[in-house]
Amino acid sequence: MAAFEHVIVLGAGAIGSVYAAKLAVRHDVTLIARREHVEAINRDGLRLTGREEVTCRVRAATRIDSMAPATLVLLTTKVSDNRAAAAALAYHVCDDTVILCVQNGLGSEDVVKEVLGDRGTVLRAITQFGAIFREPGVIDYKVAGYTLIEQSPHSAAIASLLTACGLDGRVSNNIKAEVWRKLIFNCVINPITSLLGSDVGSIADARLDPLKRLVVGECLAVARADGVDGIDYSEDFVRTIADVFGASHNVASMRQDLLRGKLTEIDFMNGAVVARGRRLGIDCPVNAALVAIVKAMEAHASPERRAHPSTGSG
Numbered sequence: 001m002a003a004f005e006h007v008i009v010l011g012a013g014a015i016g017s018v019y020a021a022k023l024a025v026r027h028d029v030t031l032i033a034r035r036e037h038v039e040a041i042n043r044d045g046l047r048l049t050g051r052e053e054v055t056c057r058v059r060a061a062t063r064i065d066s067m068a069p070a071t072l073v074l075l076t077t078k079v080s081d082n083r084a085a086a087a088a089l090a091y092h093v094c095d096d097t098v099i100l101c102v103q104n105g106l107g108s109e110d111v112v113k114e115v116l117g118d119r120g121t122v123l124r125a126i127t128q129f130g131a132i133f134r135e136p137g138v139i140d141y142k143v144a145g146y147t148l149i150e151q152s153p154h155s156a157a158i159a160s161l162l163t164a165c166g167l168d169g170r171v172s173n174n175i176k177a178e179v180w181r182k183l184i185f186n187c188v189i190n191p192i193t194s195l196l197g198s199d200v201g202s203i204a205d206a207r208l209d210p211l212k213r214l215v216v217g218e219c220l221a222v223a224r225a226d227g228v229d230g231i232d233y234s235e236d237f238v239r240t241i242a243d244v245f246g247a248s249h250n251v252a253s254m255r256q257d258l259l260r261g262k263l264t265e266i267d268f269m270n271g272a273v274v275a276r277g278r279r280l281g282i283d284c285p286v287n288a289a290l291v292a293i294v295k296a297m298e299a300h301a302s303p304e305r306r307a308h309p310s311t312g313s314g
Helices: 014-023 035-044 079-090 108-116 155-164 175-196 200-204 206-225 237-245 253-259 270-280 285-301 303-307
Strands: 006-010 029-032 046-050 054-056 059-061 071-075 098-102 121-127 130-135 138-143 147-150 169-172
Touching: 006 014, 014 029, 014 046, 014 054, 014 098, 014 130, 014 138, 014 253, 035 059, 071 079, 079 108, 098 108, 108 121, 121 175, 147 155, 147 175, 155 169, 175 200, 175 206, 175 237, 175 253, 175 270, 175 285, 200 206, 200 237, 206 237, 206 270, 206 285, 253 285, 270 285
Parallel strands: 006 029, 006 071, 029 059, 046 138, 071 098, 098 121, 147 169
Antiparallel strands: 046 054, 121 147, 130 138
């Protein structure tokens, strides 16, 4: 397909900002974010610290006013914001628009497809990059990784675009298995390190192994019942998590949300496992307990949660 002429990063928190900064070196990029972040970027530039020390000049706005043909949209909002984000996109999407959902959890792309119908092309992606939102305009870039993209006629072009900007785009022939694999990691790392108030690397503490094995066991039982192929069900996920993340000084996105008084994505991580397990007749009491604890933490930290209490995890 023809090259994308414009890139929009919609929902630029920590990860979205890293993608916008790197893409802006080679491409025409518009970053859509909250007003404080937008004002800081337009005034002083978008600053990355940590692995790279760079200040990028990138166009930033609080909303999409128009969309040119051949636009690639990277959707990096919290999954709970997908319906509103997709509704905003619906006014502007063209037939050749591609929306790449670079998000956590289960089913983020399904929400966007439901809203947009047959307009544009919606694809799922997974990022292995890590970053912390320090303050408006400043992102602590912690972990370099790669970007897995769902197979489609557009995916090779997207992967090449990302790779040329240092974002290592790779096309996956089994995105469902990759989504589940990352979901398992997230169901362990995000809630447990949030409860501990620690960085990601603390998840390697062997004293946590019994809890981690219970979480992983429930996730694998649901994945197997859901017919997910491409996962090695014999893999020692607890050991893998320790090996891969034990040296990380990043802070999990869930803990970042709690520290900032924001709602987390627990419903789309552990909560999604509980909900799918319920439909498949599989009880997931440990994941359900983690959902309940994190929601209690949200209620304590978030004025938004106090004003609009949740009625359940799905």
